[in-house]
Amino acid sequence: xxxxxxxxxxxSKATRQDRFGKTISLICIGFxxxxxxxxxxxxxxxxxxxxxxxxxxxxxxxxxxxxxxxQLGKNGQPQxxxxxxxxxxxxxxxxAAILATPFAIAVALYMTELAPKRGAKMxxxxxxxxxxxxxxxYGFIGLVVIVPAIRSVFGGTGFGILAGSIVLFVMILPTITxxxxxxLQQVPDHYRKASLALGATKWQTIYKVILRAALPGILTAIVxxxxxxxxxxxxxxxxxxxxxxxxxxxxxxTATLTSQLTSQMGDTIMGTLPNNALWSLALVxxxxxxxxxxxIKVVGKRGEMxx
Amino acid sequence: xxxxxxxxxxxxVRLYYGEHEALHGINLDFQKSQITALIGxxxxxxxxxxxxxxxxxxxxxxxxxxxxxKIDGHDIYRPQQDVVSLRKxxxxxxxxxxxxxxxxxxxxxxxxxxxxxxxxKIISQKVEESLKQAAVWDEVKDDLTKNALSxxxxxxxxxxxxxxLAVKPDVILxxxxxxxxxxxxxxxxxxxxxxxxxxxxxxxxxxxMQQASRISDKTAFMLNGDLVEYxxxxxIFLNPEQEATSDYLNGKFG
Ligand SMILES: Nc1ncnc2c1ncn2[C@@H]1O[C@H](COP(=O)(O)OP(=O)(O)OP(=O)(O)O)[C@@H](O)[C@H]1O
Ligand SMILES: [Mg+2]
Numbered sequence: 001x002x003x004x005x006x007x008x009x010x011x012s013k014a015t016r017q018d019r020f021g022k023t024i025s026l027i028c029i030g031f032x033x034x035x036x037x038x039x040x041x042x043x044x045x046x047x048x049x050x051x052x053x054x055x056x057x058x059x060x061x062x063x064x065x066x067x068x069x070x071q072l073g074k075n076g077q078p079q080x081x082x083x084x085x086x087x088x089x090x091x092x093x094x095x096a097a098i099l100a101t102p103f104a105i106a107v108a109l110y111m112t113e114l115a116p117k118r119g120a121k122m123x124x125x126x127x128x129x130x131x132x133x134x135x136x137x138y139g140f141i142g143l144v145v146i147v148p149a150i151r152s153v154f155g156g157t158g159f160g161i162l163a164g165s166i167v168l169f170v171m172i173l174p175t176i177t178x179x180x181x182x183x184l185q186q187v188p189d190h191y192r193k194a195s196l197a198l199g200a201t202k203w204q205t206i207y208k209v210i211l212r213a214a215l216p217g218i219l220t221a222i223v224x225x226x227x228x229x230x231x232x233x234x235x236x237x238x239x240x241x242x243x244x245x246x247x248x249x250x251x252x253x254t255a256t257l258t259s260q261l262t263s264q265m266g267d268t269i270m271g272t273l274p275n276n277a278l279w280s281l282a283l284v285x286x287x288x289x290x291x292x293x294x295x296i297k298v299v300g301k302r303g304e305m306x307x
Numbered sequence: 308x309x310x311x312x313x314x315x316x317x318x319x320v321r322l323y324y325g326e327h328e329a330l331h332g333i334n335l336d337f338q339k340s341q342i343t344a345l346i347g348x349x350x351x352x353x354x355x356x357x358x359x360x361x362x363x364x365x366x367x368x369x370x371x372x373x374x375x376x377k378i379d380g381h382d383i384y385r386p387q388q389d390v391v392s393l394r395k396x397x398x399x400x401x402x403x404x405x406x407x408x409x410x411x412x413x414x415x416x417x418x419x420x421x422x423x424x425x426x427x428k429i430i431s432q433k434v435e436e437s438l439k440q441a442a443v444w445d446e447v448k449d450d451l452t453k454n455a456l457s458x459x460x461x462x463x464x465x466x467x468x469x470x471x472l473a474v475k476p477d478v479i480l481x482x483x484x485x486x487x488x489x490x491x492x493x494x495x496x497x498x499x500x501x502x503x504x505x506x507x508x509x510x511x512x513x514x515x516m517q518q519a520s521r522i523s524d525k526t527a528f529m530l531n532g533d534l535v536e537y538x539x540x541x542x543i544f545l546n547p548e549q550e551a552t553s554d555y556l557n558g559k560f561g
Binding site: 209 | 361363366391392394395396398401403405406407409418420421422467470471
């Protein structure tokens with residue numbers, strides 16, 4: 001009797017294991033939450049210091065293209081204008097996405113609709129390979145092949161937005177392609193059958209039904225690709241030219257938010273304005289990545305409602 | 308109007324999925340302005356046979372079809388046959404309602420747009436006409452821009468039928484069109500089929516004996532890939548010649 005009571009009143013081994021597992025995962029989650037919050041807090045504190053401690057105006061930061069945080073300008077204000085970097089970042093991102101999207105859709109259609117067996121066999125490994133190549137290799141190829149090619153065609157140094165976009169195009173192509181493939185595969189087969197049974201050709205079925213039904217997924221894929229392009233630093237830094245100048249053409253040397261960060265971060269001292277200014281660039285990157293994430297959520301939601 | 312003219316003639320139809328022979332030589336004819344019901348136990352080859360008539364079996368890998376299929380005197384498997392135009396002429400309604408995830412209007416307009424019709428007036432007119440013919444107009448007329456998937460299964464199926472009627476096929480194949488629907492929706496579809504049958508040649512696969520007896524003029528009973536019996540629906544139901552047919556109708560198997 002006593003033994004029985006004891007057994008019932010004490011937690012069993014399974015319960016203890018259960019609790020133990022729960023505790024461990026809670027600790028891990030807590031740790032990651034703290035980490036995330038502190039990264040955001042850290043970036044925000046340093047990034048905002050430019051505005052609150054060094055009294056640079058936000059307007060100037062966004063719309064001025066004088067980037068020389070170490071020196072005072074003619075008006076006695078520090079020169080912290082990130083316009084050039086913001087423009088260049090958006091330019092390479094958009095251009096890379098515009099270049100990559102048609103290719104990604106074409107490859108994805110080939111692999112899902114036109115030649116699923118052969119296409120998947122040949123192209124799947126290629127896509128996986130492209131994902132696995134480190135960005136420094138892409139940058140290196142860009143530097144050795146693309147920059148000289150642009151130089152000989154368009155003149156100038158060859159460094160600039162065009163070179164950056166081309167390198168990013170190759171880098172985000174697999175991302176957009178594989179996500180587009182996923183969304184095409186999710187289009188139920190009965191849409192295809194319904195369309196063909198109504199006397200539509202294969203192409204009509206593809207562009208009037210399949211692409212339309214998969215559109216939210218494809219848009220999500222593009223935004224994912226853009227997020228990747230916007231955040232890529234190393235490869236871009238190697239081909240963009242790294243001059244904090246507003247780009248005057250696609251082939252003039254400039255700098256993106258990320259390339260400016262990677263190329264300058266070793267040269268500044270923590271707590272000084274030049275260092276704070278770099279943190280402000282990082283803050284812009286963080287905000288943009290939040291916006292990309294929201295965009296993906298919104299587009300994805302719209303897709304769900306349609307199904 | 309000439310009724311009872313034979314529109315479809317099929318002779319010695321054999322179909323192989325790989326090595327497996329699923330149809331063992333079927334001879335069947337279908338007449339204009341009549342509804343023919345295909346009945347038989349599950350797996351006997353009704354859907355398989357039906358898909359031969361609009362060449363949807365072409366989409367399935369490793370299918371071999373022999374025999375002769377003539378629609379309006381033309382062999383639909385002749386090399387120069389354009390499958391796309393065949394499917395405009397021979398439409399199909401599937402077991403599961405399968406509207407596109409677009410508006411009701413875009414669904415019904417789809418077949419017209421695919422044919423290159425751009426005139427908005429003509430399209431609107433045909434959309435309305437087809438939805439009325441499919442007996443679903445009153446239920447969707449205020450929501451033509453709403454996603455077709457937001458309607459009930461029965462409404463979706465009638466939208467699919469409207470989508471098909473809009474392209475004015477000569478032949479309508481229906482593969483268990485009401486098996487996923489409630490009795491009221493089914494009754495609406497049956498009534499609608501009786502309404503429109505004069506202008507079409509209709510073939511319907513069904514597992515419901517009541518449905519077959521209510522709406523069809525002719526009935527074909529299939530078993531294990533063979534055609535067992537074919538004739539006037541009344542005759543088949545009241546006085547079948549084959550023992551297998553009467554056993555099936557009496558629910559002894561199936
Ligand atoms: N795509 C396919 N590949 C291989 N075999 C198939 C395929 N489709 C059908 N079969 C086979 O062909 C035979 C006939 O199938 P079918 O679908 O035509 O029967 P059915 O009479 O329509 O049955 P149900 O009433 O269940 O719909 C079955 O033995 C089935 O397993
Ligand atoms: Mg079937």
